[in-house]
Amino acid sequence: MSLLSITGLAAGYGPLEVLHGFDLEVNQGEIVVILGANGAGKTTTMRAVSGMIPRRGRVEFDGQDISTASPDSIVRLGIAQVPQGRGTFADLTVEDNMMAGAYVRRDDVQADLERWFEVFPRLRERRTQRAGSLSGGEQQMLAIARALMSRPRLLLCDEPSLGLAPLITQELFGVLQKLNAEEGLSILLVEQNANLALKVAHRVYLLETGNVVSTGSAAELAADDSIRKAYLGS
Amino acid sequence: MLKINQGSPQHWALRTLGIAIIALVVVWVPTQMSTSRIGQFSDAFVLIIAAMSLNLVLGFTGQISIGHSAFFGIGGYTAAILIKDHGWSPGYTFYAAAVVAFVVGCLIALPALRIKGIYLALVTLAVAVLFPTLVKWKKLAWLTDGAKGIDSVRYDELPEWPVLGELKGRDGRAVFAYWLAFLVLVITYLVCRGLVKSRFGRSLVAIRDNETAAAVMGVNLTATKVLVFGASAALCALAGVLSTLRTGVITPEGQYVTLLGSIVFLLIMVVGGAGTLWGPIVGGLVYVWLDNTTRGFGSESDGVIGFLFGWSDQSPATLILGLALVIIMFVAPYGLVGLIKRLWAKVVLVVPKPAGTSLSTTGK
Amino acid sequence: MERLLQYIFDGLSLGSIYALLALGLVVVFRGTGHLNFAQGEMAMICTFFTWQFHAWGLPLVVSVLLGMVAGFALGAGVEVSLIRRVAKKSEAGVFVVSIAMFLGFNSLAGMIWGNLPPEEMPSLFPDEPDDFVKIFGAVWRYEYIGIMVVALLLMGLLFLLFARTKFGLAMRAVASNPESARLVGIPTGLVLASSWGIAAAMGALSGAMVGGLAGELTSLLMFTPFIYASASATLGGFDSPGGAVIAGLAIGVGEQLAAGYAPGWIGQELRLGVALVTIFVVLLFKPSGLFGSAKVERV
Ligand SMILES: Nc1ncnc2c1ncn2[C@@H]1O[C@H](COP(=O)(O)OP(=O)(O)O)[C@@H](O)[C@H]1O
Ligand SMILES: [Mg+2]
Numbered sequence: 001m002s003l004l005s006i007t008g009l010a011a012g013y014g015p016l017e018v019l020h021g022f023d024l025e026v027n028q029g030e031i032v033v034i035l036g037a038n039g040a041g042k043t044t045t046m047r048a049v050s051g052m053i054p055r056r057g058r059v060e061f062d063g064q065d066i067s068t069a070s071p072d073s074i075v076r077l078g079i080a081q082v083p084q085g086r087g088t089f090a091d092l093t094v095e096d097n098m099m100a101g102a103y104v105r106r107d108d109v110q111a112d113l114e115r116w117f118e119v120f121p122r123l124r125e126r127r128t129q130r131a132g133s134l135s136g137g138e139q140q141m142l143a144i145a146r147a148l149m150s151r152p153r154l155l156l157c158d159e160p161s162l163g164l165a166p167l168i169t170q171e172l173f174g175v176l177q178k179l180n181a182e183e184g185l186s187i188l189l190v191e192q193n194a195n196l197a198l199k200v201a202h203r204v205y206l207l208e209t210g211n212v213v214s215t216g217s218a219a220e221l222a223a224d225d226s227i228r229k230a231y232l233g234s
Numbered sequence: 235m236l237k238i239n240q241g242s243p244q245h246w247a248l249r250t251l252g253i254a255i256i257a258l259v260v261v262w263v264p265t266q267m268s269t270s271r272i273g274q275f276s277d278a279f280v281l282i283i284a285a286m287s288l289n290l291v292l293g294f295t296g297q298i299s300i301g302h303s304a305f306f307g308i309g310g311y312t313a314a315i316l317i318k319d320h321g322w323s324p325g326y327t328f329y330a331a332a333v334v335a336f337v338v339g340c341l342i343a344l345p346a347l348r349i350k351g352i353y354l355a356l357v358t359l360a361v362a363v364l365f366p367t368l369v370k371w372k373k374l375a376w377l378t379d380g381a382k383g384i385d386s387v388r389y390d391e392l393p394e395w396p397v398l399g400e401l402k403g404r405d406g407r408a409v410f411a412y413w414l415a416f417l418v419l420v421i422t423y424l425v426c427r428g429l430v431k432s433r434f435g436r437s438l439v440a441i442r443d444n445e446t447a448a449a450v451m452g453v454n455l456t457a458t459k460v461l462v463f464g465a466s467a468a469l470c471a472l473a474g475v476l477s478t479l480r481t482g483v484i485t486p487e488g489q490y491v492t493l494l495g496s497i498v499f500l501l502i503m504v505v506g507g508a509g510t511l512w513g514p515i516v517g518g519l520v521y522v523w524l525d526n527t528t529r530g531f532g533s534e535s536d537g538v539i540g541f542l543f544g545w546s547d548q549s550p551a552t553l554i555l556g557l558a559l560v561i562i563m564f565v566a567p568y569g570l571v572g573l574i575k576r577l578w579a580k581v582v583l584v585v586p587k588p589a590g591t592s593l594s595t596t597g598k
Numbered sequence: 599m600e601r602l603l604q605y606i607f608d609g610l611s612l613g614s615i616y617a618l619l620a621l622g623l624v625v626v627f628r629g630t631g632h633l634n635f636a637q638g639e640m641a642m643i644c645t646f647f648t649w650q651f652h653a654w655g656l657p658l659v660v661s662v663l664l665g666m667v668a669g670f671a672l673g674a675g676v677e678v679s680l681i682r683r684v685a686k687k688s689e690a691g692v693f694v695v696s697i698a699m700f701l702g703f704n705s706l707a708g709m710i711w712g713n714l715p716p717e718e719m720p721s722l723f724p725d726e727p728d729d730f731v732k733i734f735g736a737v738w739r740y741e742y743i744g745i746m747v748v749a750l751l752l753m754g755l756l757f758l759l760f761a762r763t764k765f766g767l768a769m770r771a772v773a774s775n776p777e778s779a780r781l782v783g784i785p786t787g788l789v790l791a792s793s794w795g796i797a798a799a800m801g802a803l804s805g806a807m808v809g810g811l812a813g814e815l816t817s818l819l820m821f822t823p824f825i826y827a828s829a830s831a832t833l834g835g836f837d838s839p840g841g842a843v844i845a846g847l848a849i850g851v852g853e854q855l856a857a858g859y860a861p862g863w864i865g866q867e868l869r870l871g872v873a874l875v876t877i878f879v880v881l882l883f884k885p886s887g888l889f890g891s892a893k894v895e896r897v
Binding site for chain 2: 627633680683684687688690691693694695697698699700701702703704705706708709710712825828829831832836868870871874875877878881882885886887
């Protein structure tokens with residue numbers, strides 16, 4: 001069943017149109033990767049889904065039309081985004097960052113806090129430290145933990161591997177895969193590293209200058225010669 | 235829509251026509267209009283000069299100054315003191331005022347360089363607030379005459395400028411003040427234009443747009459900023475001298491010497507269009523016109539104006555100014571010159587020469 | 599010794615008013631990154647509201663509270679109707695609009711209330727000549743004590759709001775990273791409007807106290823306090839609420855000491871000057887104030 005369903009999505013900045021009306025779908029329990037070069041419009045897509053920029057076309061989440069919904073109501077419905085460049089609240093403590101992630105929730109969040117500290121023990125060690133003082137990898141963990149604090153059903157992750165050491169990236173992707181496998185968390189992941197993307201993805205969309213040019217299962221795309229040449233460098 | 239090639243005969247004709255119209259108005263005012271009107275234009279010229287000086291700093295380096303009323307005051311006081319206490323001929327005090335303000339401006343700019351953004355704005359605010367208190371300070375009363383200020387600062391005898399013919403009495407003085415202000419305005423315009431179009435000017439814009447890039451390009455940031463601030467202070471001081479010579483008095487709380495002056499200069503620049511050469515000119519004329527028109531609104535007015543403002547016996551001029559500012563920020567966030575250019579572009583399109591032949595833009 | 603104590607006490611009392619106003623500037627600045635040039639004039643208008651409520655027969659305390667409510671509405675209304683709209687058009691536009699409000703409010707107050715004879719503004723606290731206690735030889739006027747207590751109390755409440763409440767967390771998150779704040783579902787518009795509202799409400803309270811001290815209202819009431827407040831915010835660091843409060847108190851004490859110990863040189867006229875020059879010197883060594891972070895660049 002499709003959790004997120006996008007049809008004819010067009011968006012941009014002022015007069016500049018960046019996305020030219022494409023379709024994209026994320027099914028319940030899937031990890032879907034958007035692959036594309038710099039400037040293809042991946043981040044713009046994420047921002048459009050989160051309601052951060054005006055958009056045209058239809059975006060449905062769990063059967064509900066969110067094409068014109070505000071960012072806070074979208075978070076409330078169960079979509080959380082880990083922005084590109086992590087976007088942590090640099091002068092807030094690690095704990096406050098996570099509490100801010102739970103802003104839309106009215107129930108008790110303490111248990112969740114503990115839970116993500118279990119998953120990311122390094123965050124627990126630094127819970128009273130300013131987020132700005134963390135290393136890149138720790139900040140990325142914090143950004144993910146913050147997004148998870150809202151108990152999303154769909155997690156949008158914009159290039160979480162950017163600027164991280166391969167080992168850390170692997171660790172992070174491991175966590176994401178585990179969450180997907182064990183809890184059925186659906187994930188829409190933006191990635192430039194195709195090797196990495198194809199490893200974790202169930203399905204892949206290839207984005208070029210604001211249009212989806214190819215889509216299919218990870219295996220299908222990995223088998224496609226032209227794509228291998230362009231994105232896998234072999 | 236009309237399409238004209240840059241540098242073509244039509245383009246030149248258009249420019250000549252524009253200049254001719256301006257020249258006609260400039261001559262028309264002192265020869266045909268009433269003395270009080272002439273005074274209003276002189277006042278506008280003074281404000282335009284001050285706004286141009288501010289424009290140099292803000293428009294071309296992106297630094298904000300709310301302290302220029304102090305340089306205006308420095309100009310006025312330098313002239314007043316030299317004329318009254320030292321018997322200088324008024325004409326020479328322009329040079330002295332410019333030098334004094336240049337030095338003070340550089341002295342203020344030098345330490346202010348370390349300070350950025352909102353902090354710099356507030357330092358200049360402090361300068362504006364400080365100046366009147368300093369002038370009133372009893373330890374300086376020997377120089378400034380304290381709170382009562384200095385009066386009867388004027389030309390004992392108007393110098394003879396043959397082109398103007400014989401100038402006599404109050405009317406003559408007004409005409410003379412007009413031409414003097416116009417002369418200084420033209421000089422200020424040419425200085426600003428020269429600075430902006432020069433290599434130096436382009437480095438200013440580089441600073442505004444990107445400090446790091448400018449540093450890489452080898453622009454000496456410190457020297458450039460200090461010199462610009464100094465030059466700007468000097469030009470603003472000229473406006474102060476003009477104003478003092480025209481009205482004959484300067485006081486610590488006088489027009490444009492307090493923070494209110496800085497605010498007026500700032501709005502003129504913004505309303506006209508910050509960072510454009512013609513912005514202060516348009517802004518200054520509009521400001522003086524608006525101020526003079528609305529000053530008299532009040533309980534005596536009838537019609538809509540009486541209905542809107544008749545309930546108070548205080549003039550709504552400042553309120554209207556505030557409202558006008560807000561409206562302008564909404565309809566023309568880059569000032570009236572920007573708006574005029576946009577509208578004008580719908581009527582006449584000046585097609586630039588092919589790349590590489592000229593960098594200058596046209597139209598006013 | 600008594601004199602020293604006296605100056606310190608008086609300074610702390612006046613300084614707490616500066617601190618209150620400065621905190622308002624900081625709250626707005628942290629929220630939207632703008633200097634609200636009209637902060638003092640908005641406080642002045644609200645003080646006239648307070649006076650008006652009182653003149654209509656309401657008790658003074660109630661009038662002040664209503665004045666603060668009016669202040670909140672004014673601040674939030676201005677943010678929603680003007681500031682956020684003009685911010686979309688140009689960054690400098692907000693500063694210009696705040697200057698326009700500075701002029702507009704000042705003129706409006708003069709037009710509405712200025713034609714009355716100078717109005718008496720009663721004090722919230724006992725302010726008869728003999729309303730004081732002597733502690734260690736210094737005169738502690740009830741009014742000064744009251745101002746200090748009320749101002750510090752309100753500031754304490756605000757700090758609790760910032761540090762302990764969900765809304766405070768939202769305000770800090772918006773100040774730190776507005777984009778991410780929206781992403782986690784914080785209604786940033788509401789937060790910004792409230793920041794402006796809170797700042798204006800604090801201004802309304804300082805206005806009532808300044809007015810009570812002065813004993814009368816004019817449209818110039820808040821100009822000097824505003825300058826002191828912006829000096830405090832500058833000194834403390836424009837994005838540091840704690841810094842603004844400490845700096846406000848320090849400036850209050852400093853100017854009392856300067857004016858008190860060097861009356862011949864400095865006297866009343868140059869008190870403000872001393873404060874401003876001190877700040878200038880401090881900024882040379884700490885270009886973003888004593889407690890501010892260096893990232894503050896916008897105007
Ligand atoms: N805030 C913005 N304003 C204007 N243009 C933008 C903005 N952000 C991105 N763009 C433009 O949109 C296009 C797509 O950008 P983006 O979605 O960030 O690409 P990607 O994430 O795939 O690298 C680029 O051409 C970029 O220049
Ligand atoms: Mg991107």
